[in-house]
Amino acid sequence: GQDTEHRLHTLSRCQCLVSTCHIYKYTFIKEKMRWKDAQMYCRTNHTDLAILFNGPDEKRLRQSAGNMDEPEAWIGLYHRQPSTRQWHWSLPEEKFHEDDTRWDTDEPNDGGQQENFFCSTCKMCFSHEACSSVYSAGKQNCSIVHEEKKWREAQIHCREKNRDLISGIKQLEEFTVTESQKKKMWIGLFRDKWRWSSGNRFNFRNWESDQDETEGEKCASIQLTGLKKWKSADCQCLVSTCHNYKYTFIKEKMRWKDAQMYCRTNHTDLAILFNGPDEKRLRQSAGNMDEPEAWIGLYHHQPSTRQWHWSLPEEKFHEDDTRWDTDEPNGGGQQENCVIITRDKKWIDLKCDKKNEFVCCDETNVSFLFNL
Structure with a gap:
């Protein structure tokens, strides 16, 4: 594999009609x-x-949005851990087939799972480094861009010119380069x-x-203003700027009920905890807990059904968020x-009239997001 930070010349091609x-x-x-929840609603x-x-497709999506004030919205793209990486061609119409690959010896070697882009290497067989031939009136319509760029920069450069990086083995094999172009x-x-x-x-x-794919579950949103690109975010966000709980x-x-009243009077509510950033911030704020356990805002009031709820009414409880x-x-x-969190951040249900220390939360940076 080649270092993905390298700035390399670019093979580009005109984008084919679909x-x-x-x-x-x-x-x-x-x-x-x-x-x-947005996924469930849409389905x-x-x-x-x-x-x-x-x-x-993206252009039509933006047109359908009109002049919206909201900065971004969920789309149906996500990743979870553990998850395997899959190869793709940059050109949307071109499907990747493992049988068509022309990997060099000992490639792909992953480079510690950091090498996610393919840099072609000129050898006797010119299939890798060739630019695609896209025929228009019988003529090749492709070019080698003699500017050194990172892979993402190269892709953006090509797409800004209504082109794309060369994609597909057939396209690669159809084009040849001169001896001086071998690089x-x-x-x-x-x-x-x-x-x-x-x-x-x-x-x-x-x-x-x-995108940093070493973190946990992430979901994609599309920016409707500004750069109008895609961003990854914690899937537990309700809004474009998440409920960043302090x-x-x-x-x-x-007792749990008294702790709830205290938090609602002096903060927002008893602590709400989702995956990812919330849990990390709680750990940082906890430091070395003196007591082995503390109340959080999780409870249920119908013992026969055992349906759990967060103290903050607008927050929905999801079983896959739990840390039992x-x-x-x-x-x-x-x-x-009622539920306490232990020193090692596990959850245990207890009688609500037991007296414990507790954790309050405050909402910060709230702004609305609408969902596709």
Whole structure:
């Protein structure tokens, strides 16, 4: 593999017309939801969260949005850990087939899972480094861009000129280079962990910047103002700027209901915890907890159904957000209806009239997001 930070010359080609059309109608839902809830809503009332096959799809999506004040919206692209990276061609119409590859010896070697772009290397067989031939009136219509760029910069450069990085083995093999043109160049082969909600293996991406795929679950949003690119965000966000909860540990022991009242009076509510950034911020604010446990804002008030709720009414509870300790929740004979967090950040259900220290939260940076 080649260092993806290298700035290399670029192989580009004109974008072909789509032979098989994917015409999607896009509908904007002006209700703030987390990505998973938005997906469920769309599958119930429409087909799915928005998928984008190519540039024209994205253009039609933006046209359907009109002059919206909201800065961004969910689309149906996501990745989870663990997840395998899949190779794609930059040109949306071109499908990647493993049988067609021409890897060099010991490639791809991943480079510590950091090498996600393919740099062609000139050898006796010129199939890798050749530029595609796109025929117009019997003439080749392609070019080698003699500017050194990173892969993402090269892709943006080509697309800004209504072209794309060369994509597909057939296109590569049809074009030849002169002896003086033999050098390392980027082609349109890349890989990532992102998947479409619909299950389609569409390869179109329009990221604002390279994506860090070492983190946990992420979902994609599309910017409707500014750079008008795609961004990755915590899937638990309800809004374009997430509910960035600030956590405060209260070193006074109270029953759960009294702790709830204290937090609602002096902060926002008892602590709400989702995956990712919330949990990280709580750890940072906790430091070394003096007590082994503290109340958070999770409870249920109907022991027979055991349906859990967050203290903050607007927040929906999702079972896949939980961090239950082993054999929890056990109910305690339907008597344990409130939840504490332990020093090692596990959850345990307890009787609500037990006195514990507790964690309050404050909402910051709230702005609305509408969902596709």
